[in-house]
Amino acid sequence: MLKVFDSESEIGSALRRFRFAIGQISIISAVLNILMLGGSFFMLLVYDEVLPSRSIPTLVGLLIIITIVYCFQGVLDLLRSRAMIQIGALVDREITPRVFDVITKMELRRREMPEGTQAARDLDAIRSYVSGSGPLALLDLPWVFLYLAVLFMFHWTLGVLASIGVVVLVAIMLAADRMTKSATMKATQIGSSRSMLIEMCRRNAEVIYALGMHRRARQSWEDATAAFVRSTDRLADVGGRMQGLSKTFRMLLQSLMLAAGAALVIDNLASGGVIIAGSILSARALAPVESVISNWKGMTGCVQAWRRLDAMLKQVPAPMPTMELPPPSQQLSVEGLTLGPPGAKKVTVSDVTFTLNGGDVLGIIGASGSGKSSLLRALVGIWEPLRGAVRLDGASIDQWDPDILGAHIGFMPQMTDLFDGTIAQNIARFDPEARSEDIVAAAKSADVHDMIVKLPKGYNHPLGTNGGNLSAGQRQRVALARALYGDPFLIALDEPNSNLDANGEDALGAAIQAARARNAIAIIVAHRSNILTHVTHLLVMSNGQMQLFGARDKVMEKMKLPAPRPPRVDDKPAAISSAGAA
Template sequence: MPSSAPRTALSATLRSFRGLFLAVGAFSLAINLLMLTPAVYMLQIYDRVLASRNTTTLLMLTLIMVGLYALEAALEWVRSRALIRASAAMDLRVGPVVFDAAYERTLRGKSGSAQQALGDLTNIRQFVTGKGLFAFFDAPWTPIYLLVIFLLHPWLGWFATGAAVLLLLLAWVNEIATARALAGANREAQGATHYASTHLRNAEVIAAMGMLERLRTRWVQRQSRMLSLQSHASDRAAAVGAATKFVRVVCQSGVLGVGALLVIDGQLSPGGMIAASILLGRALAPVDQAMGSWRSLVQARGAYARLQELMTAHPPQGPRVALPRPTGLVMAEGLVVGPPGSRQPVVRGVSFGASPGMLVAVIGASASGKSSLARALVGVWSPMSGTVRLDGADVAQWDKAELGQWVGYLPQDVELFEGTVAENIARLGPLDSDQIVRAARRAGVHEMVLRLPQGYETPIGEGGAALSGGQRQRIGLARALYGDPALIVLDEPNANLDEAGDAALVAALRELQRAKCTVFVMTHRLNILSIVDAVLVMDNGKISAYGPRDAVLESLRAQPKGAGATGATGGAADQQAPPSLPDSAPSRPAPLTQQECTA
């Protein structure tokens, strides 16, 4: 690992295992010394036992041989166990950090990163516990075998050294020949997998409109590019592998030929000839195994680099000062918001405020910026510029877990998690029955839940597949209301609701008003406007009107037909300062003006 590598949880964890890796290296040294046992045993059999015909010597040598083999097996077991424990400890330490970093990247619009990052961590763990790493631990001890072969005879030593160098050269050729193709194949494989996983989520749409063949054709094109690159790399690897096998068997047999010449010349005993063959096999085995594991090494190295980049880009947040429960005072100042990864803003320079307990309806045409504003208010999207403040603190300054307990959010596309209804309402936290039922009653979903097969214990299934769209939306609303949040943002909460669901939503909003909870409702339906305190009109990413309900609606009615928030792109849309609350409505919480926000 280069010293200039950024310090992350992964690199720090691997550094903390230095002592363990040194111990594994020491075990590898002992194991490789013990692997001399068959050569020494064979040498003693040929040169001592057969010459003396002494069965006692044979018995003693055999007992020693069995004992050394048993010790070698024990050391192998301890070495494997140590690396297995190390890989598990690494996963437990690094896994949560990788999960959080992958979540942050996914939040910024790169949906394939989470699956890739967790797969990379698994790749490294499997490499640490696999045979490939053992080969790299054993490879440095190849000189020991070569030294012993030199002690038998220099000719044999030089022959064995030449064989090892030739295999290393072939390993280098294999890396050069396959690296680029394998990297391209891995990229194409990830792209094909991501394409399939993202598009097959819409299986119902695919089935209804007969799109399967076209989607399959596109996937096959990606898969074909991957297979082409992989086949290209595999062809080269197979050629190098065949050459490697040829060199190995020739050298393995050739050392016997060289040894036979030395035996004929009287410079070596027959036992030394057999021992040299065994030792050469042991000397070349780690090199051969390392070549076989080269691909897994390359993959682990790539996984390590990607995880380093991910965790460097999204380092874990340190502890922050816990802020008190907010009252619900919301202020947006010069807010510019756009999708993650995009430079094109959707919300452009808006400023407004809402006092605690205010119920604000955000209306406007499609693509006017309502949903983008909703995401910015709860901190899902980071502003390009400007701030959103909750009780004076920038939403970005809040600890996410701390802020989450005071915020309720119902997105336009409601996603439920695998688990029970109760677990989803409780936000996958500890199950507080009173709070769960209270949130369900607030959302008007309690009776509906009781009618489910197992009530609150009904398994929802992945994505809430077992429920209708309206049921998912109402359970999502209960989840947003869980825990008495101070700020609630509802994006099209009645999009999938029937008349009963609409009535339950209105009742829930009235109760939130009484509880002094600040609520923003992004909506196309105007029936909610009868109970709101203020209306904020979005038009082309800007605020065209903001103020008390009656005043805003009156101004909208007074506009010429086709103008305003639902049709105009200029005029009112270019206004910067929303109107103040007039004195005629003292009973409603006052929306803060732009001047008050920026004061």
């Protein structure tokens, strides 16, 4: 079924840390199940001893004893339930950081995730099952044999009947597993696809309404919802049938046990108390099996979630400790760099080699799809090279802790996304120890300070999922301020002027010149030639290969491109000729 304490499983390893606690819970379960015999023996003594003797003191004494037993049962049951809740919470706390690694790194390192939040939902399913009654039912399951043994002590007929009942319920449980296993997996897949669809529609709401796609998108959502409801209804139907069957059989078995006990009393083979005690014991013997059946859906869901999450964790290994290196300050070197999208058998950049020193500004140009953005992702460590290396001051970037290296990198992707938080938090990269003067300095470097202070709450203006009602150009300038925060050594900007007006481009140029002045390296993917005024070097990409690299003027002379000139306010954006770039 599942190797809970598998040494190769991170989830199993997390649970293994609580083996002592689980062992204690097992001991509590043992004591609890032994105390469960108290009710049967109480009824046996009442019918066989108290009623014939008509002794009130004996009855009172037995009642006091069974009250104490029941109190202990309640306390022990509460203790083990709380302990399982705590174990579930602690396992969740152990695995949560790794789940975040999976969600944020899977697509960067291995392959595209089918549904971004699946790993988090899988962890929730595991914690929910571990914290519930399912594991306790499994701990109670071996004690079924104790109750059967006591029934055999009463009379072998009662023991055989109860044993048959256990076997039938186990058969129902296995049949339920066989009938729901594939259906559960299918329902999970349909649910993931449905979640992805509605998230895609939410992100593209403007396009859907502007292009008249609302009805078609809604129809797709309704179809996905109908398929999901059908799959969950099938699961519920199977579960309901199995639970109904087990409940009906259990009631029939109790009647058979009473009838068998009565027959034994009639034949003087058992006392009257055996009728009631046997009925109670048979119900207790079947209870753990029934509990396992009622929790079967949760258990199969937990097992499938465990396997999915464990597979994802293995694809994104925990980071190894790294030696803390001095801050980079001198050179970026790229050596025979070959790379492709994570998990795809496709090379998008091949054999790129160049070196930049502090104070250099590189412009990367080329036709769409030539590999410019892919190269930029590798230069800042987002994509791992298939071959070759990217080095800062001689050390390959995989020798750095990503969080430490990130403080020395300013990155601005082509698609500008800001996080849910204030403008100040976004610029400061959510550093809780960020100084106000550093945030303002970064904003001024991007020439966005005046725009920010005119907002109702200034730097505390909230940015939700819609970017706080900022325009595309404003969001891009806030993202530029985020990239410049902390005066990073390596600044990588992917089409940073795509949404900027003339003033914005002037601010971008000033920021690049300021980076040069403090000996930083800036790399800019450009489609508009105005920005090339500020670069010192050019790299021309074509079909994933480096066609030219060198000083800006020499490269542009070879390409027969006009020398760039600073933009005027009334200039229209000039695009770089893809023909010339190729």
